[in-house]
Amino acid sequence: MEEYLVEASKLLDKARGLTVEEKRVFMYFVENISVGEIRAVKELKQLGVNNPQMVIRKLTNMGLLEEGDECYNLAKPLRAYLARRGKASIIRELSS
Numbered sequence: 001m002e003e004y005l006v007e008a009s010k011l012l013d014k015a016r017g018l019t020v021e022e023k024r025v026f027m028y029f030v031e032n033i034s035v036g037e038i039r040a041v042k043e044l045k046q047l048g049v050n051n052p053q054m055v056i057r058k059l060t061n062m063g064l065l066e067e068g069d070e071c072y073n074l075a076k077p078l079r080a081y082l083a084r085r086g087k088a089s090i091i092r093e094l095s096s
Contacts, residue, residue, distance in 0.1 A: 004084075007077035012093045014062050023094065024048070025055045026064055030082065030090050034073040 015026055025044060029035070035043070044052035056072055059065040066073045074082070082090060 004077045004080035008081035011062075011064055011075055011078055012081075012090070015064055015094055016096075018059075021049055022055055022059065025052065026059060027091075027094075029059075029065055029072065029074045030078075030087055033079060033082070034068070034071055036071045040072055 015023070018026060024047060028040075028044060028047065032040075040056065041052045044055075049055060056065060060067055060072070064075055064078070066075055073079070078090070
């Protein structure tokens, strides 16, 4: 089994336990993959997330997101999973 798949599966297991608001933020990054800090916070507030910085920090601590230079990214194994299996696979995984 490819390494990205093992790591992505572990991360998706963690993502299944997210709150509704945390899943909203996670799915935002599934859709956008890499977003500048200011834009992410602004857009997440527009999506109804009360404290985007706190949720992003939690998802980063869980390994679901990565913090870059003034940006946030979907974690590398999840980016590989998304590229090979598509967004619908992640949605299915979170629903199971």
